[in-house]
Every structure is written in structure tokens, then in C-alpha cells.
Amino acid sequence: MSKDNLTPPPRTLGRTVILGSSSSYRKELLSRLRIPFETEAPNVDETPHPLESPKDLALRLALAKARAVAQKHPEAVVIGSDQVADLDGIPLGKPGNHTNAVLQLQKMRGKTVIFQTALSVICLASGYERTDLAAVKVQFRDLSDAEIESYLRAEEPYDCAGSAKSEGLGIALLASIDNDDPTALVGLPLIRTCQMLREAGVKLL
Secondary structure, eight states: OOGGGSOOOOTTTTOOEEEOOOOHHHHHHHHTTOOOOEEOOOOOOOOOOTTOOHHHHHHHHHHHHHHHHHHHOTTSEEEEEEEEEEETTEEEOOOOSHHHHHHHHHHHTTSEEEEEEEEEEEETTTTEEEEEEEEEEEEEOOOOHHHHHHHHHHHOOTTSTTSOOTTTGGGGGEEEEEOSSTTTTTTOOHHHHHHHHHHTTOOOO
């Protein structure tokens, strides 16, 4: 039989890929890999534990989100992710409203903030489970109150940890970005995601 007549292998080796997130940002990022996937909200309590570091919080929530969805879909490969802005060891989550966003940006101006982006991939049926962290160091400019107000009115990033969208106008707030996984700051580190999906048996190319 010639190679031309061979059926190409299925891209996911028969397993459904599920993104355990309701984030439109993570959905858009994962869609760049051009694999079929579903989304499902994990419904996990994101309240930090007492004295929990931003890094530990992000890792715990990414794993909890993946496990919550995997329990309902044991045959699937499930992706969970979480991001926490780390300002001198203090976790900064999503501001939720304009007032909180102003306070966050005022605290971060002129400082280096580490965006702790955690990723977890699980397949209960195969026994695969891995969690990793992509830390991104972001240096904020010494922003004026007027710049903060102008930015927030323009982009309304109230659903973003740290109150800024680096993929949009928020890049104007920054002096530098230092990381090894370019999409980590947006919310899903795709280099690590690709590696874990391959390990879990998902064919990407």
C-alpha cells in the first residue's frame, strides 16, 4: 500500500481536549494551535489561603481547575491555568471594577511585578498529570494618575490580573517584559502547553 493511501493519524489520538476555563483570552490562545477542543468552566473557589504566596496560589488553582473538569471527563485531556500578579509577595487578582484597578496600577507603577502563570494538564484515563509555572517579570513605568485613568477608561481591563492587557493598549504602561514563554503574560503559556499536550498524547503537527 502506498503512503498516499494511508489514513493520517487523528490529531488527538482519540481523546477530547478540554480547556478548563471560561476565559476568552485563553480560548483565543489555545485556538492558535489549530486543534479541536471544548471549553468548560471549572467552578473553583479562587480565594487565597492564609499566608499563601502568589506562586503557590497560581499553581494550586491551575491544578484544581484541571482536576475539577477531569473528574467529569476522565477520558479527556484537560488543561487548567491560572494567573496571579505578584507584587512583592502580595497576590493581586482581577480588579473587578474601576476603583480597584486604579488602586492596583497605583501600587504597581515604577515597580517590577511578577505575573505567576501556572499550567496544569491532566488525563485521568492515562494517568498523565503535570503542573508547571511560567513566571513573567514586568517592569511598569512610573505612571501618572492621569495616564492610569486614561488607560482604564480606554480598555477597561477589569477582568485581567494586574489591571492591564499587554496584548492591547496596556503595553504602553510597561517599561520591559522578561519571560521565556511569550503568551504566558496573556494567560496561557503556549510553549509549555504544547509540550504537555504532546506528552499527554495529543498530536499537534
